[in-house]
Amino acid sequence: MSIDKLIAENQPESFAFTKESEAQIKKILAKYPKDRAASAVMPLLDLAQRQHDNWIPMKAIEEIANRLDMAEIRVLEVASFYTMYNLKPVGKFFLQACTTTPCMLRGSDDMMRCIKDRLDIASGETSECGNFSLLEVECLGACVNAPILQVNDDFYEDLDYETTGALLDSLEAGEPLPVGSVKGRQGSESEQGATSLTALKSSAQEV
Numbered sequence: 001m002s003i004d005k006l007i008a009e010n011q012p013e014s015f016a017f018t019k020e021s022e023a024q025i026k027k028i029l030a031k032y033p034k035d036r037a038a039s040a041v042m043p044l045l046d047l048a049q050r051q052h053d054n055w056i057p058m059k060a061i062e063e064i065a066n067r068l069d070m071a072e073i074r075v076l077e078v079a080s081f082y083t084m085y086n087l088k089p090v091g092k093f094f095l096q097a098c099t100t101t102p103c104m105l106r107g108s109d110d111m112m113r114c115i116k117d118r119l120d121i122a123s124g125e126t127s128e129c130g131n132f133s134l135l136e137v138e139c140l141g142a143c144v145n146a147p148i149l150q151v152n153d154d155f156y157e158d159l160d161y162e163t164t165g166a167l168l169d170s171l172e173a174g175e176p177l178p179v180g181s182v183k184g185r186q187g188s189e190s191e192q193g194a195t196s197l198t199a200l201k202s203s204a205q206e207v
């Protein structure tokens, strides 16, 4: 995709980190040697995004480049490579849907179909109401509870067509479902409950 399509057409004329962000930046920069300040590019992009309605304007790219003594294009390369950074406005709920093989085998097609049916959006689009944006992404690192839908910072797991609909309803109603497995799995336990070390537990109890 060309960079023009990734960047918002309407850009703000300025960007400045807030006082709170400045305090965070100080802590972040302290973690790196002075001549390796560029290593802080990802956390600074994250800070900029969080204080600017979940997207990063070009003025923030400029600001970060100046702070870290980097070429603007280098900062933009990072921001445009990782799907967690948005270079154009997104809805209040930013949905990142994983469709990589484990999620696909566990039903991510049904999850995507539900989003399409309910919100009429495809990857890269925002719903008519403006509340939901969807992005199809690669593995989110939670394959064992696939399929996964990330909503802003939260992971919803074990989704199917019905539970994806229930999740969207709950977000719309302002009462989001509990984060994690919609089947109530704890961590990454088996759907059948504990299946290993159970014998070990009973023999240990006998001792």
Ligand code: FES
Residues within 6 Å of the ligand: 098, 099, 100, 101, 102, 103, 104, 138, 139, 140, 141, 142, 143, 144, 146, 147, 148
């Ligand atoms: S494949 Fe979807 S979380 Fe890993």
